[in-house]
Amino acid sequence: MDQELVSSWPNVQFVPDSYVRPPEERPGKLVLSSCKTNIPVVDLEGHDETQIILHIMKATKDFGFFQAINHGVPKVLMDEAMAVFKEFHAMTEKDKTSEGSKDPSRNCSFYRSSKNYQTEDVHVWRDVLTHPCHDPLEEHMKFWPAKPTRYRDVVGKYVVELRKLGEKILELLCEGLGLGASYFSSTGLSGNPVLLVNHYPPCPDPSLTLGLIRHMDPSLITILLQVENGLQVFKDGEWIAVEPLPHAFVLNVGLVLQIISNGKLKGAEHRAVTNSTLARTSAAFFIYPCNDIVIEPEKALTNACNPPLFRSMRFKEFQSNFLSRYANSEAVLQFLSTGHKH
Ligand SMILES: O=C(O)CCC(=O)C(=O)O
Numbered sequence: 025m026d027q028e029l030v031s032s033w034p035n036v037q038f039v040p041d042s043y044v045r046p047p048e049e050r051p052g053k054l055v056l057s058s059c060k061t062n063i064p065v066v067d068l069e070g071h072d073e074t075q076i077i078l079h080i081m082k083a084t085k086d087f088g089f090f091q092a093i094n095h096g097v098p099k100v101l102m103d104e105a106m107a108v109f110k111e112f113h114a115m116t117e118k119d120k121t122s123e124g125s126k127d128p129s130r131n132c133s134f135y136r137s138s139k140n141y142q143t144e145d146v147h148v149w150r151d152v153l154t155h156p157c158h159d160p161l162e163e164h165m166k167f168w169p170a171k172p173t174r175y176r177d178v179v180g181k182y183v184v185e186l187r188k189l190g191e192k193i194l195e196l197l198c199e200g201l202g203l204g205a206s207y208f209s210s211t212g213l214s215g216n217p218v219l220l221v222n223h224y225p226p227c228p229d230p231s232l233t234l235g236l237i238r239h240m241d242p243s244l245i246t247i248l249l250q251v252e253n254g255l256q257v258f259k260d261g262e263w264i265a266v267e268p269l270p271h272a273f274v275l276n277v278g279l280v281l282q283i284i285s286n287g288k289l290k291g292a293e294h295r296a297v298t299n300s301t302l303a304r305t306s307a308a309f310f311i312y313p314c315n316d317i318v319i320e321p322e323k324a325l326t327n328a329c330n331p332p333l334f335r336s337m338r339f340k341e342f343q344s345n346f347l348s349r350y351a352n353s354e355a356v357l358q359f360l361s362t363g364h365k366h
Pocket residue numbers: 220222236241248250254255294295296306308
């Protein structure tokens with residue numbers, strides 16, 4: 025059973041030992057309805073941009089997360105993209121594996137649990153399709169799945185819209201931080217968006233396992249599309265469930281933005297729980313810097329009273345160190361820290 029994708033176990037009756045999380049990580053009773061459910065909702069339409077900026081800054085400072093409505097991405101396209109993501113994950117294991125493994129460099133790939141499957145002690149209950157989304161799009165698209173037949177067409181349109189939305193949110197955050205609106209796009213810091221399509225099949229005992237362990241994202245920001253419950257955010261010692269709102273996106277601050285803003289904006293830990301009846305699909309659009317870009321606290325945001333809290337390093341180095349410490353945010357932050365405290 026271990027050799028197959030989680031989605032290939034249609035009638036699994038119990039959680040295999042290799043998927044049972046250690047007791048301190050298990051969601052237990054906090055799987056769904058017993059959690060609080062409240063993260064801020066930000067309406068991105070409207071004429072008063074100053075108010076929108078204030079609202080986003082407050083939400084990201086308080087929670088590291090918010091849901092965006094009236095964001096400008098066509099609803100029909102969101103529905104089509106989610107439908108095609110579900111169609112991909114509903115294909116046979118053979119088709120998913122061959123359609124997701126066309127890229128010899130493995131930037132576009134399909135895998136179960138996590139990229140550390142071979143070395144991790146315990147797996148998580150998910151299958152993943154991931155691929156790059158930066159320009160020139162056609163060059164990456166040839167490695168994207170060709171089945172379902174409309175995948176490239178629909179997802180190609182979807183990622184163009186998400187890149188626009190990402191730029192818009194980053195511009196608003198820049199203004200909130202007092203940086204020029206084009207700060208990220210002009211520096212290459214937002215030049216490397218990647219899509220990750222998570223699929224969490226129904227699980228016989230969601231209290232024992234996780235779809236995704238507690239982590240922070242190694243991105244500038246992440247834009248998540250979800251239609252079923254399962255995402256939880258850790259705040260003030262508690263797990264908060266992020267209930268899907270129709271046609272909203274869930275936005276969160278990643279570690280790269282935490283570094284650049286010198287801690288003015290902070291990421292939040294989050295995880296995904298599984299569900300005993302429904303399969304859940306979520307699509308995370310990560311805005312990453314290009315590999316060779318140096319990430320460090322922006323000089324305009326540091327001074328003698330606000331010394332840089334984070335070391336400077338290339339994104340590539342940041343990412344490999346992040347991955348080796350994935351589940352341990354404290355160790356990640358310690359690695360990044362200059363030793364200065366707020
Ligand atoms: O599936 C979700 O809701 C969470 C996805 C996520 O956090 C991630 O892919 O980093």
